[in-house]
Amino acid sequence: MALLKVKFDQKKRVKLAQGLWLMNWLSVLAGIVIFSLGLFLKIELRKRSDVMNNSESHFVPNSLIGMGVLSCVFNSLAGKICYDALDPSKYAKWKPWLKSYLVVCVLFNIVLFLVALCCFLMRGSLESTLAHGLKNGMKYYRDTDTPGRCFMKKTIDLLQIEFKCCGNNGFRDWFEVQWISNRYLDFSSKEVKDRIKSNVDGRYLVDGVPFSCCNPNSPRPCIQYQLTNNSAHYSYNHQTEELNLWVRGCRAALLSYYGSLMNSMGAVTLLVWLFEVSITIGLRYLHTALESVSNPEDLECESEGWLLEKSVSETWKALLESLKKLGKSNQVEAEGADAGQAPEAG
Amino acid sequence: MAPVLPLVLPLQPRIRLAQGLWLLSWLLALAGGLTLLYSGHLQVQLWHLSTFLAPSCPFAALPRVALAAGAVALGTGLVGAGTSRASLDAAQYPPWRKVLGPLLVVGTAGGGGLLVLALGLALALPGSLDTGLEEGLGTALVHYKDTEVPGHCHAKRLLDELQLRHHCCGRHGYKDWFGVQWVSSRYLDPNDQDVVDRIQSNVEGLYLIDGVPFSCCNPHSPRPCLQNRLSDPHAHPLFDPRQPNLNLWAQGCHGVLLGHLQGLASTLGSMLAVTFLLQTLVLLGLRYLQTALEGLRGVIDGEGETQGYLFPSGLKDMLQTAWRQGGVAHRPAPEETPPEEAPPKEGPPEA
Numbered sequence: 001m002a003l004l005k006v007k008f009d010q011k012k013r014v015k016l017a018q019g020l021w022l023m024n025w026l027s028v029l030a031g032i033v034i035f036s037l038g039l040f041l042k043i044e045l046r047k048r049s050d051v052m053n054n055s056e057s058h059f060v061p062n063s064l065i066g067m068g069v070l071s072c073v074f075n076s077l078a079g080k081i082c083y084d085a086l087d088p089s090k091y092a093k094w095k096p097w098l099k100s101y102l103v104v105c106v107l108f109n110i111v112l113f114l115v116a117l118c119c120f121l122m123r124g125s126l127e128s129t130l131a132h133g134l135k136n137g138m139k140y141y142r143d144t145d146t147p148g149r150c151f152m153k154k155t156i157d158l159l160q161i162e163f164k165c166c167g168n169n170g171f172r173d174w175f176e177v178q179w180i181s182n183r184y185l186d187f188s189s190k191e192v193k194d195r196i197k198s199n200v201d202g203r204y205l206v207d208g209v210p211f212s213c214c215n216p217n218s219p220r221p222c223i224q225y226q227l228t229n230n231s232a233h234y235s236y237n238h239q240t241e242e243l244n245l246w247v248r249g250c251r252a253a254l255l256s257y258y259g260s261l262m263n264s265m266g267a268v269t270l271l272v273w274l275f276e277v278s279i280t281i282g283l284r285y286l287h288t289a290l291e292s293v294s295n296p297e298d299l300e301c302e303s304e305g306w307l308l309e310k311s312v313s314e315t316w317k318a319l320l321e322s323l324k325k326l327g328k329s330n331q332v333e334a335e336g337a338d339a340g341q342a343p344e345a346g
Numbered sequence: 347m348a349p350v351l352p353l354v355l356p357l358q359p360r361i362r363l364a365q366g367l368w369l370l371s372w373l374l375a376l377a378g379g380l381t382l383l384y385s386g387h388l389q390v391q392l393w394h395l396s397t398f399l400a401p402s403c404p405f406a407a408l409p410r411v412a413l414a415a416g417a418v419a420l421g422t423g424l425v426g427a428g429t430s431r432a433s434l435d436a437a438q439y440p441p442w443r444k445v446l447g448p449l450l451v452v453g454t455a456g457g458g459g460l461l462v463l464a465l466g467l468a469l470a471l472p473g474s475l476d477t478g479l480e481e482g483l484g485t486a487l488v489h490y491k492d493t494e495v496p497g498h499c500h501a502k503r504l505l506d507e508l509q510l511r512h513h514c515c516g517r518h519g520y521k522d523w524f525g526v527q528w529v530s531s532r533y534l535d536p537n538d539q540d541v542v543d544r545i546q547s548n549v550e551g552l553y554l555i556d557g558v559p560f561s562c563c564n565p566h567s568p569r570p571c572l573q574n575r576l577s578d579p580h581a582h583p584l585f586d587p588r589q590p591n592l593n594l595w596a597q598g599c600h601g602v603l604l605g606h607l608q609g610l611a612s613t614l615g616s617m618l619a620v621t622f623l624l625q626t627l628v629l630l631g632l633r634y635l636q637t638a639l640e641g642l643r644g645v646i647d648g649e650g651e652t653q654g655y656l657f658p659s660g661l662k663d664m665l666q667t668a669w670r671q672g673g674v675a676h677r678p679a680p681e682e683t684p685p686e687e688a689p690p691k692e693g694p695p696e697a
Contacts, residue, residue: 157565216506
């Protein structure tokens with residue numbers, strides 16, 4: 001009892017082969033699209049690897065690139081097979097390979113589905129990487145004369161301006177970090193000495209933020225220093241003031257940017273996966289329809305196509321049996337080798 | 347009545363002409379499309395910068411004219427490609443023949459005129475940008491503080507975003523901010539002696555400071571941005587005089603925007619020049635093809651030689667013919683035809 005049998009006459013077979021040929025070439029284009037999406041994501045991650053401690057995982061873009069290349073290769077091969085399927089002489093050279101090719105296609109589809117799932121799940125690891133990276137970035141903000149870290153100030157400033165964010169979770173993160181280098185502090189000033197003494201680690205902490213946190217939408221000129229002191233500025237209440245600085249933290253801003261990027265890539269990959277599954281099913285039907293042509297001389301005859309020769313449970317049992325036989329044949333060979341060696345020894 | 351610039355066209359050169367024309371027409375369509383897109387891009391850029399350009403500046407006319415010229419060039423290219431393709435096949439040619447006449451007129455007069463106008467504007471208008479930007483930026487600077495005045499409430503945000511995006515400060519330098527009150531009076535403490543002193547020391551009663559807004563800050567500076575008391579050398583200890591330019595953006599927004607817009611206009615000008623050249627070639631080729639095929643009277647694939655020409659007679663003769671035809675058109679048509687037919691009929695029987 002075959003699974004999902006469909007009758008095919010000559011016209012239907014030809015139509016199936018032609019439709020599959022077209023779908024395969026469209027799928028090659030889809031493979032190129034996935035390749036370019038993976039490349040784009042890789043470049044975007046590279047651009048901001050400074051704030052991710054250079055330790056971000058490139059698994060998703062690499063696998064998208066690999067899947068795109070594989071999809072192009074497999075689908076162009078399948079397109080050639082479908083083109084040759086209408087000519088019995090050309091089809092004869094593909095016949096022995098088709099079954100194993102279909103197994104490879106099924107495996108490819110499973111892997112593609114897993115990659116699409118990974119696109120949605122990578123968000124969690126990115127969050128922890130970003131949290132660590134931004135914390136370090138803010139710590140090294142003042143080290144503009146330390147080789148290897150001298151660009152960190154510029155990177156963080158440009159990041160805060162572009163993504164309209166401030167600090168890790170909010171602007172108060174800057175209060176806990178010394179972001180003004182000791183080179184620009186006047187140690188003869190009493191105020192500086194007091195601040196450094198009041199701190200256990202001897203750091204110069206201020207309730208101020210860098211200029212890149214300023215929000216251009218604010219109606220008043222930006223207030224950067226003495227943010228928690230209402231009396232330092234005329235008509236200012238730090239608890240109700242919302243427009244002065246960017247409110248969002250850079251971790252949330254970057255996470256939402258990369259999250260939406262990867263969600264859309266995951267959605268596109270799922271669509272391509274559905275397309276690939278339909279191509280594999282069509283190819284299976286074409287394969288079985290051409291196999292079951294009873295009289296090779298008469299091209300006009302009808303044939304049947306199916307997905308599986310027997311029902312699902314029977315196919316599964318047959319697969320297990322063949323695996324067991326494979327195991328047993330290894331055992332028999334081993335025993336035979338032992339038996340062969342024993343008489344030689346003895 | 348000698349034709350102007352005649353060209354003898356046997357079959358093979360006619361085919362070559364049609365094929366070459368087909369290629370040129372697609373190139374013209376491509377050039378027209380690119381001009382269309384680029385002038386759209388320029389229009390979008392101008393729309394973003396509209397606050398900083400005085401309304402009286404005529405520069406805004408350039409992208410609109412270039413848009414129209416590009417559209418006409420695209421249309422000419424597409425129809426030219428279709429016509430030259432059809433001219434190789436006798437069955438397909440008749441419908442295209444009807445379109446060809448009006449196309450040549452529209453293409454020469456409309457398209458050519460628009461292109462010349464657009465080219466002229468692309469060469470002449472960037473000069474007016476200087477005054478337009480000067481005025482526009484000056485107004486924006488003065489209204490920076492007016493965040494609650496209707497009509498000017500966006501000046502602060504737009505100017506900050508301009509300085510952040512284009513990496514510039516002030517009109518010609520950061521000192522422009524010293525001559526303008528950019529802190530709104532709403533945020534000035536009337537009881538503060540320093541504020542009162544500053545306002546009284548000034549003829550117009552403006553609160554002027556030697557400070558700049560945050561958007562002038564340069565992120566490449568190694569030290570946190572110094573925005574206030576910039577003219578006092580003793581206010582900021584340890585200020586390295588060897589790196590004065592790194593603290594704020596050194597360029598003025600006038601120079602940056604002028605360079606940006608002039609660059610866009612010159613690129614558009616070169617695209618228009620290329621499109622003009624291609625359009626001239628295509629229209630000339632189409633005219634020769636049209637007149638050559640008219641001479642064959644429907645037998646397009648015939649081996650015969652024909653003559654292609656630009657105009658059937660010299661300019662004077664053409665004007666006279668047009669004048670006569672215009673005059674004849676005023677008389678009623680049916681009365682006219684029988685007397686004209688009668689003399690030729692009488693001719694042959696006599697002979």
